[in-house]
Amino acid sequence: MLGDLKASVFKANLDIRNEGLVVHTWGNVSGRDKESGLIVIKPSGISYASMRPSDMVVIDPEGKIVEGKLRPSTDAPTHIFLYNRFSSIGSIVHTHSSYATAWAQAGKDIPPLGTTHADHFYGEVPCTRELMNEEIKKDYELNTGKIIAERLGTSDPLAVPAVLVNGHGPFCWGLDAEDAVYNAVALEEIARIAFYTVLLEKQDSINRELIEKHFHRKHGKKAYYGQFKTK
Numbered sequence: 335m336l337g338d339l340k341a342s343v344f345k346a347n348l349d350i351r352n353e354g355l356v357v358h359t360w361g362n363v364s365g366r367d368k369e370s371g372l373i374v375i376k377p378s379g380i381s382y383a384s385m386r387p388s389d390m391v392v393i394d395p396e397g398k399i400v401e402g403k404l405r406p407s408t409d410a411p412t413h414i415f416l417y418n419r420f421s422s423i424g425s426i427v428h429t430h431s432s433y434a435t436a437w438a439q440a441g442k443d444i445p446p447l448g449t450t451h452a453d454h455f456y457g458e459v460p461c462t463r464e465l466m467n468e469e470i471k472k473d474y475e476l477n478t479g480k481i482i483a484e485r486l487g488t489s490d491p492l493a494v495p496a497v498l499v500n501g502h503g504p505f506c507w508g509l510d511a512e513d514a515v516y517n518a519v520a521l522e523e524i525a526r527i528a529f530y531t532v533l534l535e536k537q538d539s540i541n542r543e544l545i546e547k548h549f550h551r552k553h554g555k556k557a558y559y560g561q562f563k564t565k
Contacts, residue, residue, distance in 0.1 A: 335401050342388040343374045346425065351382045355431040360483055362407040362440045363486045365425040366417050370377045371395050373384060375413060377404035385399050396515035399447040412538035415479030416507065420491045423507045430503040433525035437461065438498035444524060445539045452540065452548035455521045460485045465488050478502070493553065496521045507540055 338529035346363040349357050359382070364375035374390050397414055399406065407413075413426045429435075437444050437459075444459035446452050451459075462481040469477040482497045482505055496506040497515040506521055508514035539545070552559040 336370075336372060337373070337387075339367055340373045340387045340390040340392075342511045343376070343390050343425070344385070346515050346560055347376050348382060348429040349515045350427060350429055350518060353522075354506065355429040355518055356382075357430075361427070361429040362409055362413075363425065363427050363514065364407070364410070364413045364509060366423070368424065369560060372400060373410075373413065373417060375406045375410055377402070378407050380404065408543045409478075411475035412479040412482070412505065416482060416505070419483045420507075422490075422492055422509075424509045427506045427508075427511075427514045427518040428503065429506075429518055429522075431518070431522040431525075433529050434496075434498060434504040434522050435502075437476075437525055438503050439501055441474065441500045444498070444528050445534060445537065445551055446538060447528050447538075449544060449548045450527060451524045453552055454517070454524065455496070456490075456549045456553075457545065458539070459496055459498060459521065459524070460489075460494065461498040462500045474545055480547070483560055493549070497526065 343363055343365040350361050359379050362376040364373055366373050366551050373393050377389050380389060390402055391404055391406040392400040393406055393410060395402055395414060395418055397410055408433060409428055416426060417423060419503055442459055443461050446458060462485045478499055483495050495502055495508055498504050504521055505525060506514055506518040508517050550556060
């Protein structure tokens with residue numbers, strides 16, 4: 335079942351390790367099949383070294399296991415909530431990458447301090463509020479998804495393809511697994527550059543016109559970055 339999606343999700347899980355975004359088992363990638371609505375996700379706590387495509391777990395939009403012998407990631411309720419909330423998302427990546435997690439632990443948005451940031455994110459990378467005690471005690475992972483959606487508000491999730499969960503770490507997404515991993519890698523580099531920029535006592539965002547120029551030349555109908563496809 336969903337062999338191609340399992341293969342892409344498996345590869346994406348290896349990619350986040352190979353890109354240095356995770357150590358041990360501190361991360362997970364999922365992908366959604368648009369036709370069936372089924373979700374493929376990494377199993378909980380399994381070693382990347384021993385993991386195989388067949389280990390990927392298939393779950394339905396309510397979290398019920400449809401196929402797989404292993405338990406899905408404990409973050410599955412977060413992924414499910416985001417898929418159910420945002421139809422444009424095709425894959426989700428969660429890591430504890432060092433610099434993005436540092437911003438999350440500080441409870442701070444990453445401001446658009448330069449054009450590298452503006453090339454990938456339309457404005458700041460937002461950080462959620464802290465979860466309340468009741469939200470931690472009951473339905474913790476589900477509530478994590480809810481505060482991500484709350485923080486995104488009406489923003490297009492594909493224009494702001496990451497949110498930092500306060501005290502926890504980043505969740506990123508994209509059209510598919512490859513795109514979601516790309517955004518996770520971009521986020522970590524942007525977080526690293528921003529960290530050093532703030533150390534150099536620059537904290538103000540670049541001007542809005544520059545943000546608009548750099549984002550829209552790579553995204554949307556009027557984008558002109560890269561090579562145009564010929565018929």
